[in-house]
Amino acid sequence: MNDSNIINSKRSKLLAALKWQIDIGVDESIDNHTFNRFNQIVQGKKKQETKSIPTNSTQKSESLDFSQQNINNLSEQLMSKEAININAMSLANDATDLISLKNNLALFEGCSLKKTATNLVFGQGQENADVMLIGEAPGRHEDRQGVPFIGPSGQLLDEMLSYIGLSREKNVYLTNIIPWRPPGNRQPTDIEIISCLPFLYQHIALVKPRILVFLGATSAKTLLESTEGITKLRGKWYDYKSSYLKKSGIESIPAMATLHPAYLLRQPAQKRSTWKDLLSIRELLNTYTG
Numbered sequence: 001m002n003d004s005n006i007i008n009s010k011r012s013k014l015l016a017a018l019k020w021q022i023d024i025g026v027d028e029s030i031d032n033h034t035f036n037r038f039n040q041i042v043q044g045k046k047k048q049e050t051k052s053i054p055t056n057s058t059q060k061s062e063s064l065d066f067s068q069q070n071i072n073n074l075s076e077q078l079m080s081k082e083a084i085n086i087n088a089m090s091l092a093n094d095a096t097d098l099i100s101l102k103n104n105l106a107l108f109e110g111c112s113l114k115k116t117a118t119n120l121v122f123g124q125g126q127e128n129a130d131v132m133l134i135g136e137a138p139g140r141h142e143d144r145q146g147v148p149f150i151g152p153s154g155q156l157l158d159e160m161l162s163y164i165g166l167s168r169e170k171n172v173y174l175t176n177i178i179p180w181r182p183p184g185n186r187q188p189t190d191i192e193i194i195s196c197l198p199f200l201y202q203h204i205a206l207v208k209p210r211i212l213v214f215l216g217a218t219s220a221k222t223l224l225e226s227t228e229g230i231t232k233l234r235g236k237w238y239d240y241k242s243s244y245l246k247k248s249g250i251e252s253i254p255a256m257a258t259l260h261p262a263y264l265l266r267q268p269a270q271k272r273s274t275w276k277d278l279l280s281i282r283e284l285l286n287t288y289t290g
């Protein structure tokens with residue numbers, strides 16, 4: 001093989017490896033070093049195996065030990081869940097404006113998504129917005145730039161909002177349930193959502209919008225504390241209440257749930273129902289602003 005053949009063969013091997021990674025869903029490199037996680041699992045398993053070999057005489061006490069261990073683990077987890085929440089609540093409550101809320105959120109270590117994300121995605125738009133929209137979690141584009149809704153779904157959202165006279169430059173504020181990107185855009189878990197919630201409650205109480213809009217199932221279910229699907233929840237008006245809001249002197253804010261723009265990109269026929277929701281939002285807004 002001559003030099004150029006060798007280079008071409010290396011190049012096609014590298015391209016094949018890259019293609020394989022894309023095919024299996026890798027969309028971001030988050031570290032310069034690779035970890036053999038299979039190795040970690042095998043090592044962990046080996047440790048467990050050696051620990052749990054039962055002998056007749058000790059079988060009972062070992063299983064007792066094991067359940068005791070489970071109780072200990074569980075109570076440790078519960079205690080740390082509570083501790084995380086107390087920590088989140090005090091950091092959120094201490095914030096008196098959006099800048100201090102962002103700074104306090106950046107100090108919060110209770111959500112593991114912070115470790116894999118590139119940037120904190122806090123919020124964007126007008127501090128005293130008429131409408132505050134809340135999505136699920138940042139995606140790849142948002143994570144890179146630390147700004148919510150700037151990828152393809154954000155562009156669609158901007159376009160839809162413009163039809164009813166709304167924009168982030170004028171009268172809108174945007175944020176998410178979760179401020180850090182979940183790896184591979186997976187759905188955030190309940191514990192991830194719960195650990196960040198005090199910050200979101202305070203975020204809403206500080207922006208004090210006239211209208212809240214929950215984009216998609218995760219946002220709607222979380223903030224309406226409902227287990228219903230988004231198709232049932234969307235298109236209706238709710239009264240959003242929270243103790244954080246009450247502390248800032250507001251009893252409730254009218255809230256509408258609607259479909260997530262990322263879903264509309266996949267199912268354009270559903271834009272029709274979203275258009276109805278947008279008109280309903282505009283109609284209510286007109287009663288305030290004329």
Ligand code: URA
Nearest residue numbers: 135136137138148149
């Ligand atoms: N999807 C969301 O829910 N939020 C973003 O910021 C971007 C995409």
